Amino acid sequence: MFDTLHLMPLPSPLIPTKPISFGRYLLLQRLATGGMAEVYRAKLLGVAGFEKSVAIKRILSFWTHNQDFISMLIDEAKIAVQLNHPNIVQVYELGKEGEDYYIAMEYIEGFDLRRLLKSLGNKVIPRSLVFYIIGEMAKGLHYAHTKTSAQNSPLKVVHRDISPQNILISLDGEIKITDFGIAKAATRSHETLPGTFKGKFAYMSPEQASQKELDYRSDLFSMGILFFEMLTHSRLFGATNDVAVLEKVRQASVVFPEKPPLLPQALKALLLKLLEKDPEKRLRSAQAFLHDLNQYRVSQDHETMGTSEGLSRFLKDNLPQEVETLREESTRLVTQTLAYDKGMTVTRTEETRHSEEKTEGGGTQILVTTFEKMKDSSWGYLKRSPFWKASWAPLLGVALVFLLYGGYHFFQSKGSMSPREEKLPITSPVAPVVDKTPPESPPPPIEIRQIVPGDPPSLIPQKSESATSLSPGSLSVQAIPWGVIYIDQGKKGWETPMKPVELPAGPHQIRVYYKPDRKWLTKNIDISPGQKMHCIVQFGSQKTALECTP
Structure with missing residues (x-):
């Protein structure tokens, strides 16, 4: 949840001028800071040079001492890691490095909707692309709202913070919703840091502004606000202060601007279905909204639905400097990381060692994760083991491989298999095929x-x-x-x-x-x-x- 960059001074800011070791991750670049956390572009480090680009959300120390917040954050993370949809940012894990809690998630190279609208200035997003953006959002929300557990019981997921900052747009035109679950943890904790929700009140539902019990229909109202603002290029609930904004949201009075771009009456009617003050009169689901949006387009010969390719072209044509800056920054970080890996491995090891010595139990704690067996396979965990720190460990590993390989062929040559056992042809020295069908040829190289x-x-x-x-x-x-x-x-x-x-x-x-x-x-x-x-x-x-x- 980030309203503005550098919203408040950080107690111990990390602004990498070079990659910084953070448990199993390398922090490459700080992307944003807010009242709750700071976000970094990072890399996950694994064995044999394996690495993956991720985003790390490092929770600020103010919140880490709030046990109500942390408890709810863990509970919500257990749900968030189950959400796997093309229009939702994938959450990989919630962990703790030293005293710092963090969330590792999918990294998206692009803009959030707030930054996009601000960068466009007076330029208007074509209506076809607005339909595409809101349609992709609706798909992600419908998936989350209808998600069930392994026992087929509804998870009753509600985002609670459908605002421009939490809608990400990649340079390839993909739409992703981020921060599922975090808003609930923040709003339910007993303490609230000033500035945490600054700028978010204008995207609340009337029931949320009135502190009533929420369900998925609150997200539909917030989605309606974003739809209104992208179509009209104006704020729906703008005011001089937060108190006035909240009052406007509670009243839910929708006034369409009388300046271009003017909207057809049928499109206004669709918007008003989302922006009903009474949740009982609101559209019943995000899927129902998608249906009505498609019905509207069919009824209007000139209305079309945009595509990811069209949105990507729009970004490159209208924000060429911003897109080029993102590309150049990515190239710089890749070069910087390569140089770091070649020339600063010892420094990284020492930094990590000192960090681990400060933490009882030796380093990272994984609280919620989709990374199965992460502790057994990560570079950081192997490095912690005294066995792998010993200078003779690699030689012993090689010797063990040769012994196993030689023993295997020795028993094969002796025909040690039972006569009743069927000897399957071994076609790949790499891993077994999960569906129990051996590959006919060795797996292709990982290119x-x-x-x-x-x-x-x-x-x-x-x-x-x-x-x-x-x-x-x-x-x-x-x-x-x-x-x-x-x-x-x-x-x-x-x-x-x-x-x-x-x-x-x-x-x-x-x-x-x-x-x-x-x-x-x-x-x-x-x-x-x-x-x-x-x-x-x-x-x-x-x-x-x-x-x-x-």
């Missing part, structure tokens, strides 16, 4: 690349002539915690989250490889012409699954 709009068709596996004559479909994949995707017999892998890739209509095979546990998942799917298929992959000790739905 990770990101999907970008406009990838040449040669990167897409081609099907038979009859299949390619049909209208193509598309496939997108998201994984917990992550994975590398291979489509059909292609040897190129895509790191998740994999954006929609155009595929010929017909049967396809998806293979997902999770390197830390050396696990494979395989699934056969059939894509109909024009169909958009989305797959969700989960690796873990309690559940491993690959599910695909249109």
Whole structure:
């Protein structure tokens, strides 16, 4: 939750001029600070040089001493890590490094909606792109509002802070909602830090401003405010102070501006369904809003729905300097990290060692996580073990591998298997396939690349002539915690989250490889012409699954 940058002085600010070790992460760049936390662009470090870009939200020390807040933050994080949807920022873990609580989440390169609107100035977002942005938000909210537990009971998720700062827009035109659960922890704690909710009152629902019990319909009202402000390019509940803003929100009086861009009556009517003061008269769900929005577009010949590609082009055309600055900053951080890895490894180790010595129990505590077996596989954990600090440990490891390898072939040559056992051909020295079907050939090399709009068709596996004559479909994949995707017999892998890739209509095979546990998942799917298929992959000790739905 961040209203303005540098909202208040921090007790111990971390502004990296070079990468800073923070448990298993490297903090690369501070992105924002607010009344509750500061956010960093960071990298997760793993074994064998493995790394992943993440965002780290470091909770300010004021809140870490508030046990009510921390208890609720942990409870809400247990729900947030279960939310896995293309329009929701994935939460990876809630942990504690020394005295600092933090949340690790998916990193999005782009803008939040507040910064986008401010940077555009007097420029107006085309209505088709407003429809796209609000439509993607509605998809994410409907998923969260209807999410159920493993026992199929409703989780009753309510965001409570659908405001411009919590709507992220990537440079590729993706829309992501962030900060699920954090607002509840902050509003339910007994202490409130001045400035924490500054600027957020204008996006509350009437029942929230009146401190009544909330359900998912509160989020629909807040979404309606954002829809109104993007369409009209003006504030709905603007006032000179917070008290006046809250009073306007409680009254829920909607006045449409009489200046361009003027809205058709049918579109005003749709907005008013979201902005009903009485929750009982409000639209019943985000999905119902999507239905009514599509009905409106169908009734208006000139109204179209934008796309992620269209939004990406709009950003590059209207904010070229801001987009270029983001790209250059990413390149600089990559170069800086590479130099750090090559020349400052000893410094990083010493910093981490001193940090760990200050914490009883030796370093990071993971409270809630989607990173299964993180402590067993992370670079930071291995480094803590005295065994791995010993100079002879690598030699012993190599010797152990040779002994196991030699022993294996010795027993194979002696025919030590029972006559009743069927000897399966060993086709890969790497990990077992989870679906129990051994691969016919060793897994392809992990050549990770990101999907970008406009990838040449040669990167897409081609099907038979009859299949390619049909209208193509598309496939997108998201994984917990992550994975590398291979489509059909292609040897190129895509790191998740994999954006929609155009595929010929017909049967396809998806293979997902999770390197830390050396696990494979395989699934056969059939894509109909024009169909958009989305797959969700989960690796873990309690559940491993690959599910695909249109």
